[in-house]
Amino acid sequence: MIFAPLPKNRKFGIIFRIMMKTPGANGIIHIFALLHLAVALLCRYSGIMDEIWLTLLTITMVVLIGIRLQVKVELIVASVIIINLIGYFLGVYGARLIALVSTSELLTHSLATFVTTEIIGWGTYGFMRIFRKDSGKKSAGVLKAAPPRQSEERAFPVAIRGIGPCPDVQGRTHLPVFHRQDS
Numbered sequence: 455m456i457f458a459p460l461p462k463n464r465k466f467g468i469i470f471r472i473m474m475k476t477p478g479a480n481g482i483i484h485i486f487a488l489l490h491l492a493v494a495l496l497c498r499y500s501g502i503m504d505e506i507w508l509t510l511l512t513i514t515m516v517v518l519i520g521i522r523l524q525v526k527v528e529l530i531v532a533s534v535i536i537i538n539l540i541g542y543f544l545g546v547y548g549a550r551l552i553a554l555v556s557t558s559e560l561l562t563h564s565l566a567t568f569v570t571t572e573i574i575g576w577g578t579y580g581f582m583r584i585f586r587k588d589s590g591k592k593s594a595g596v597l598k599a600a601p602p603r604q605s606e607e608r609a610f611p612v613a614i615r616g617i618g619p620c621p622d623v624q625g626r627t628h629l630p631v632f633h634r635q636d637s
Contacts, residue, residue: 479522483575486515487568494567498560508567512541512574519578525586533581537574544570 477485490511497504516537520530549566556562 479519479579482515482518482522483572483579486511486518486575487571490571491564491568494564495560498563504563504567508541508545509538512538512571515571515575516578519575520582523579523582523586525582529582529585533578537578540577541570541574544573 490508493507493511494504496502497507513534516534517530520533545566548570549563552562552566553559556565
């Protein structure tokens, strides 16, 4: 037996099953909000700029929500661009708003990051839920293979407007020769 059997303890079994479940969209949003909070705290505390790390976490969160909801790739890409812009402005102006109440810069930016991540996470979820109706669940997020192409010589026996290979009388392929027309 490769895997050891689970202990007979019922509480451990319930906790194990909960931990091994794949999180839904709400779990993804809360996990990434906590990750954003941790990254913001660590970066502010150590004096590192946190913009790139928070952007990467936001992109990952949006992609995971899109995969979980089975939306098209185009919708995920559009969401990543829009959500990063919205997240930046919400984070900056949210921090300014929280700074009116709090004097701690560490607390201000961390709390603003957490709240912003929750807002953009749920906004992404709602946005994708609304627009996934058009995406069709069966083919959502799946890149379809293009049909096989015919060889150029069979598909285009002569070059179109002098572009591409031109078969000559003997069937040899050569590049087209352009002649300059003098006026």
